[in-house]
Amino acid sequence: MPIGNNHTVPSPTAILNPATGAVITSVEGLTEGEVDAAIARASSAFETWRGVAPGDRARLLRRFAAAVDAHRDELALLEVANAGHVLGNALWEAGNVRDVLEFYAGAPERHSGRQIPVPGGIDMTFYEPLGVVGIIVPWNFPMAIAGWGLAPALAAGNTVVLKPAELTPLSALRLGELSLEAGLPDGVLQILPGPGRVVGRRLVTHPAVRKLCFTGSTEVGRTIMSGCAEQIKRLTLELGGKSANIVFADADVELAAPRAPYGVFDNAGQDCCARSRILVQRSAYDRFMEHLEPAVTGVVVGDPTQATTEMGPLISPAHMASVASFVPDGAPVAFRGTCPDGPGNWFAPTVLAPVDPSDRAASEEIFGPVVVVIPFDDEADAVRLANDTPYGLSGSLWTRDIGRALRVARAVETGTLSVNSHSSVRYWTPFGGAKQSGLGRELGPDALHAFSDVKNVFISSE
Ligand code: NAD
Secondary structure, eight states: OTTOOOOSSSSOOEEEEETTTHHHHHHHOOHHHHHHHHHHHHHHHHHTTTTSHHHHHEEEHHHHHHHHTTTHHHHHHHHHHHHOHHHHHHHHHHHHHHHHHHHHHSSGOOOOOEEOOOOEEEEEEEEEEEEEEEEEEEEHHHHHHHHHHHHHHHHHEEEEEEEEEOOHHHHHHHHHHHHTTTTTOSSSEEESSOIIIIIIIIHOOOOOEEEEEESHHHHHHHHHHHHHHHTTTTEEEEOOOOOEEOOOOOOOOHHHHHHHGGSSSGGGGGGGGOOOOOEEGGGGGHHHHHHHHHHHTTTOOOOTSTTOOOOOOOOHHHHHHHHTTOOOTTEEEEOOOOOOOOSSSSOOEEEEEHHHHHHHHHHOOSSSSSEEEEEEEHHHHHHHHTTOOOSSOHHHHHHHHHHHHHHHHSSSSOOOHHHHHHHHOTTSSSSSOOGGGGGBBBSTTTTTGGGEEEEEEEEEEO
């Protein structure tokens, strides 16, 4: 059932376990009228929530974090069952929601404006909340991405209506219940399951939704951006990626090669930050491939409930078919890991090489456990290849030369980049895309700015 809603709708969606194909439960999608009612509740709750003293808002967010922590195992198991995440990752994700709530619980009491020297009086700025914030979440990290949006939005004094993806609504629905148990007032956080074309679309078109955070495909992001233009609606977009993992010959190749699978096959490659293009300096190419092969064939793929499993299934049969289309008969498979047979959406980790940079597998987002390896000649060639994409979300580079690390980190057109690691999203630091990977930044110390408008007030002293 949708949180805070008693209406029924005709066709509930069956929610499936991607590792087994079994039906877990079914969830009713909201009608447009029900979405409107939820937005009306959020608008009315906003009038109270914005007036809650900063210290009290902080306390409520800390209680919400504590409720998430107390239900960490339960939330993780929901994500394992519904999204096919491996247990270790799912536990990390539930812990991440808790940590993000705690981090932004520190914000309401520190969201200070400025006093600016002006002649004839006093000038000050205030950070005003925007009102109702709509958050649209994809299926690949249903719980973590929900937390990255809702925590700073609530901390800044907004109310939130959050639409989970059709395939993966369960962890978000549970977070909504936990928020109420923690004492957040009714209407402050509502979870609205349902199709993108009904619920998501209404969050775009409803004038009382003042800001939208959309995470999903670049294609849908483009339609959302044009929809928001109608009302000059504030918008954050976190979209697709085709990130590069650049390995220079002077790197610790014996370390970079076995780490490479974990930069792309995590969450079965269904990760917007997946480093799905490995660029290797030609002089180190053979050595790199030698060390990459055992690491790829050694990735443990299987039952996501087992603590030792490293990679689970793909989200759906349709998505599996889409991933498989990048590895047709005769594709240049350099080597491949293994995966279970039988029910479930299984796809073995796959390395394609040699591949031309213009090939489909090297240029389009695959969103599955398929990676291409492409050689390069020198630093300029590496940067050219890395930037030869409309995307710019993430990336890694491996070198022992600190000057090169800085030069290349600055030259690659991307929102985040890690040197000698595959670190991606850390809640302490800003996250978001360059070029067609997105607009705006989430997380980090400045996240509340995306959920507030600056108001300038001048008081005459004359
Ligand atoms: P998607 O774009 O199909 O759907 C994302 C969400 O938008 C879903 O909740 C969906 O119901 C909703 N939606 C669909 N059509 C809509 C419409 N017309 N109006 C409003 N809402 C609509 O994406 P997906 O398949 O769920 O997720 C995969 C994509 O998300 C990949 O491209 C991936 O790279 C991207 N992604 C990006 C980030 C990031 O932070 N940059 C993170 C995760 C996923």
